[in-house]
Amino acid sequence: MGMNVGSGSAKGADPEPMMEMNMTPLIDVLLVLIIMMIITIPKQNHSVNLNMPVGTPPPSTTQPVVVTIDVDFDGTILWDGQVVPSRQDLEAKMNAVAAMPDQPEVHLRPNKLVEYKVVAGVMATAQRLGVTKIGMVGNEQFQ
Numbered sequence: 001m002g003m004n005v006g007s008g009s010a011k012g013a014d015p016e017p018m019m020e021m022n023m024t025p026l027i028d029v030l031l032v033l034i035i036m037m038i039i040t041i042p043k044q045n046h047s048v049n050l051n052m053p054v055g056t057p058p059p060s061t062t063q064p065v066v067v068t069i070d071v072d073f074d075g076t077i078l079w080d081g082q083v084v085p086s087r088q089d090l091e092a093k094m095n096a097v098a099a100m101p102d103q104p105e106v107h108l109r110p111n112k113l114v115e116y117k118v119v120a121g122v123m124a125t126a127q128r129l130g131v132t133k134i135g136m137v138g139n140e141q142f143q
Contacts, residue, residue, distance in 0.1 A: 065104035067097060068137075069122060073113040077122065091125060098130040106134040112141050 070078040077084045084090045097103055106126060110119040126134050 066107055067104050068107045068109060071108070071110040071114050071119055071122060073111040075114060075118045077118075087121075087125075090122070091129065094126055094129045094131055103131065103133050106131055107137040108134060109137045 068078075068080055070081075072078065077090055079090070079093055084093065097106065108119070108122060123134070
């Protein structure tokens, strides 16, 4: 018994048919289709068009009124240096600020050691009552 190794063909014998598909032309066609699809897809804009004011704003003639709210390490709330005894008093003062047509700036200065829930409660009260000009002061102590 002998074994025929190699693809040598005997005289008069037909070559064996190829049993696997040639994938190269199929891959080439798919790559061309992908490139054509990428070229024809319109550019997506992820921008928001805003109508911004033109020119420089006029200089402010008056200094803004500033209200300072300090939150001490034990949760004591101070309104411009005076202790606010209860949450109702704080809400009354915030209602007065929110009712003004030109609201004063509210600067919130929490102590480094105060619990977050106290500061979050003051900010939530301000938001709920409509105080729009509020900012945190003294953030450099938290770094």
